[in-house]
Structures are given as structure tokens and as C-alpha cells.
Amino acid sequence: MGKHEFATSGADLQLVGIEKRFPGFTAIEHLDLTIPAGSFFALLGPSGCGKTTTLRLVAGLEEPSAGTVLIGGADVTSLKPYKRPVNTVFQSYALFPHMTILENVAFGLKQRGISDSLGKAKAGLELVELAHMAERKPAQLSGGQQQRVALARAVVNRPELLLLDEPLGALDLKLRRQMQHELKAIQQEVGLTFLHVTHDQEEAMTMADTVAVMNKGRIEQMGAPEQLYELPETVFVANFLGQSNLFTVSVTGENENVLHAKLGQSSISLLKSRSQRSSGSITVGVRPEKLRLHDNAPEPQAGVNVLGPGIITDVSFIGVSTQYTVSSESFGEVQVFAQNVAAGPAASLGQEVHVSWLADHTFGLLDDPTSTGQVEQGASTMMLSQLAKQK
Missing domain, CATH: 3.40.50.300 (P-loop containing nucleotide triphosphate hydrolases)
Known part of the structure; x- marks a missing residue:
């Protein structure tokens, strides 16, 4: 026709x-x-x-x-x-x-x-x-x-x-x-x-x-x-449209283009242009597929955020990718989605790993952690995501 x-x-x-x-x-x-x-x-x-x-x-x-x-x-x-x-x-x-x-x-x-x-x-x-x-x-x-x-x-x-x-x-x-x-x-x-x-x-x-x-x-x-997927503005959008690892961090400094923050003992950086807020305590996030697993602590590198060590507490093979949960007392739980480019999972249950991602992939949200009750652990926000999808 x-x-x-x-x-x-x-x-x-x-x-x-x-x-x-x-x-x-x-x-x-x-x-x-x-x-x-x-x-x-x-x-x-x-x-x-x-x-x-x-x-x-x-x-x-x-x-x-x-x-x-x-x-x-x-x-x-x-x-x-x-x-x-x-x-x-x-x-x-x-x-x-x-x-x-x-x-x-x-x-x-x-x-x-x-x-x-x-x-x-x-x-x-x-x-x-x-x-x-x-x-x-x-x-x-x-x-x-x-x-x-x-x-x-x-x-x-x-x-x-x-x-x-x-x-x-x-x-x-x-x-x-x-x-x-x-x-x-x-x-x-x-x-x-x-x-x-x-x-x-x-x-x-x-x-x-x-x-x-x-x-x-x-x-x-x-x-x-x-x-909306790459640059959500609120916790609700970050969790309803896909899954996100969310953290509460404290801004410690900045330069012309980048914000620097602390998450426990780790340093987190993100672009000012990708953050809705730029001072105090803020909620930042990164999508699970942006994270990489490392057997050992990677060498410090400008523009790369690193968390660890953590323990792999869950491994789910879903065909196109494997989904890992990495747990630590310092940052809670994070989800890592790794594409299956080799035969079998790249890491195993109980293994100690570090995770990294590009600062360019971090986003800062509008929500005020103190007024919204936003928790520090990535795990809790992931639970909120799952609840939203079940409704």
C-alpha cells in the first residue's frame, strides 16, 4: 500500500x-x-x-x-x-x-x-x-x-x-x-x-x-x-528506565569540568555537565553494563572510577550477558552486566574483584539524599527498581 x-x-x-x-x-x-x-x-x-x-x-x-x-x-x-x-x-x-x-x-x-x-x-x-x-x-x-x-x-x-x-x-x-x-x-x-x-x-x-x-x-x-537512559535526572527515572547503581557521595572539590567526590575511602569523579547538583551530599549513578570487573586493583588512571575490593555474591547467566552482584562493606552492592564474549562466565562466585568505570559514564541526580531518604547502598536502590517493575 x-x-x-x-x-x-x-x-x-x-x-x-x-x-x-x-x-x-x-x-x-x-x-x-x-x-x-x-x-x-x-x-x-x-x-x-x-x-x-x-x-x-x-x-x-x-x-x-x-x-x-x-x-x-x-x-x-x-x-x-x-x-x-x-x-x-x-x-x-x-x-x-x-x-x-x-x-x-x-x-x-x-x-x-x-x-x-x-x-x-x-x-x-x-x-x-x-x-x-x-x-x-x-x-x-x-x-x-x-x-x-x-x-x-x-x-x-x-x-x-x-x-x-x-x-x-x-x-x-x-x-x-x-x-x-x-x-x-x-x-x-x-x-x-x-x-x-x-x-x-x-x-x-x-x-x-x-x-x-x-x-x-x-x-x-x-x-x-x-x-533518558544515558542521563537520567532523578532516582525514579534512573531506576524505572533500566537499572542503575546509585550511591550517596560527598563533593570534595572541582575543576573547570569535573566534580570530585568521596564514597567511603574511594574517590569518584563525574563531569559537571552530567550532574544536576554540584555541592554537598549528592546521589550519583552508573549503569551496570558500564562497569568492568578486575581480578586485581587497576592502576589509578585519570577519568576512571574504581571501587574495591568486593566479593562476587551472585552470578546470573542470561545468555547475551552475565549479571554479577559485587558486595562490600564500603560501598554496599553493585550490579555488573558483562557481555559474554568468551565461553562461560569471566568471574566466579566468591571471587574477590574490583570494579571500574569511566567518569564520563557517571551521572549526578537531582534528588537530595537527606530529604528523599536516599540510601547509600546500591543494593537498596536496585530493590526499589525491581519493585517499580512489578507494579
Whole structure:
């Protein structure tokens, strides 16, 4: 199918001063957000953070307590859902079981009196590569195929904005990953603005141009996936988007570009440009895959941070990498992810090791350790990370 069939410039979405209060709690505190036309935008966060409420406000399924919703510059805050240039794809597919796939896709077009609705529906099925199944019923399709039908049904209506509410949540892992790539390809093909709500960090990072990490009714940080991963600004973002080793350190000095700090008896350096705070007690972090294991203490080297000695207290072989836990009274526990470039693990349980990483890979977070209760041990923050993922 050629791009001209469904091509549209999409529309930008603006949320201005949005608040949503329910009896007894506030779902959204104060939200200002602009999503550029034609972009794939992901709203990422744990259960209860306000992301689904935000999507429902855009769809018109909820009314804001305060604020304005603008689509393509037009104020739609008071418009009914069916009057908004929006379509939503839900996790549940919501296909009509008694209709064929083709009839399902054409349903919305027929309801609106669009000419050649069946022809447009066939083009929609071609877009999701299911034209050969046009006469089948939904029950004859797999979960992934049903999701593609639901997507085709939404796209043929040519909405300016397509809302995706955990659309891949019901699929198994392999199919979910396949659909992530297909969704991204379709978005690029049709040029619509996609707003994707998910709690799955990999899903958000795989598909979105821009990710907004939401927590307790507000956006903690927003940017390109690689920016959020490499340079998180808060403890929540560092732990929700991937895993992090976090430490509380005391800043001891600085030069033009670098901060120097103490962690127990060890010295830690980081670039000023990679830290949200530059004095006193601060929380710093490094991703587990940035760390290297050493049998002996490495020679001191400018721009390299070293911790040790520590004991390997856990080894988990997961195929592409081996995950080590290194424990020490001086720095708690750190996680090290080592890529498996040789046969078998590079280190063994109970072995004494040192760990090192480049100062360039260290990040300094906004959180004040004294006011947030941030602990010094990397282990405790890793536990917080796991809890966040289970929610």
C-alpha cells in the first residue's frame, strides 16, 4: 500500500495546565505537554502514575478539573469523544466477533457515510499485511493479527491523533517485540501523531521518538530514549528506565569540568555537565553494563572510577550477558552486566574483584539524599527498581 492512501500531517497535541482530581486523590497535578505533529510519543510510568488518565482526557473520556486540551491548535476540551479527530487502540482489541475482518475495519467508515468504505478497509488491511485474511472472523486470528486489525480499523478513519492504550500488553514476549517494530513502521508510513501509553520501558524505548516518564501525576523527565537512559535526572527515572547503581557521595572539590567526590575511602569523579547538583551530599549513578570487573586493583588512571575490593555474591547467566552482584562493606552492592564474549562466565562466585568505570559514564541526580531518604547502598536502590517493575 502506498503512503498516499492514509498519509496525513497528523496534528500536534497540547495539554495546558491540565489537572484531574477525583474524590480523595489527585490523578494529575499540573501537566503542560506539547507533542509535535507526526511524532511517536510514549507516556511511560508505573500503575497509578496518571498516564492512562491523561490519555482518557485527550480522548474525551474524562473531563479535566482544570486546563485545556488542544489538537492541531483547536480547543477540544469540551468536545464529545466522537467529535474529536482522535482514535484509540485498546489492549482488548474490541473487534466484533460476528463480522469478518474486512467488515470490522470498514465499520467506522460506514457509520460516517464514507464512500467506498470497503475499498478503504481493504487498503487498511494491506497496510497491516492482512488483506489475505479479509473474510475470516476475529476468532480465526492470533492475538497479534487481531491487534493489527484493530490498528487498521483506527488508521483508516484518518485521525489526526492515534492513541494507543497498552496496545501490546496481552501479547507474548516474542510477538510483542515483533509488533513493536511493525507499529513503528506503520507510524512512519502513515505520518500520524501517535500517543502511546505504556508501563513497559523496552516498548517505549523501542518505538518512541520522545518518551515522557510520569510519576505521581507529573512528568519527571522527557526526551529521546537514549537521552533518558544515558542521563537520567532523578532516582525514579534512573531506576524505572533500566537499572542503575546509585550511591550517596560527598563533593570534595572541582575543576573547570569535573566534580570530585568521596564514597567511603574511594574517590569518584563525574563531569559537571552530567550532574544536576554540584555541592554537598549528592546521589550519583552508573549503569551496570558500564562497569568492568578486575581480578586485581587497576592502576589509578585519570577519568576512571574504581571501587574495591568486593566479593562476587551472585552470578546470573542470561545468555547475551552475565549479571554479577559485587558486595562490600564500603560501598554496599553493585550490579555488573558483562557481555559474554568468551565461553562461560569471566568471574566466579566468591571471587574477590574490583570494579571500574569511566567518569564520563557517571551521572549526578537531582534528588537530595537527606530529604528523599536516599540510601547509600546500591543494593537498596536496585530493590526499589525491581519493585517499580512489578507494579
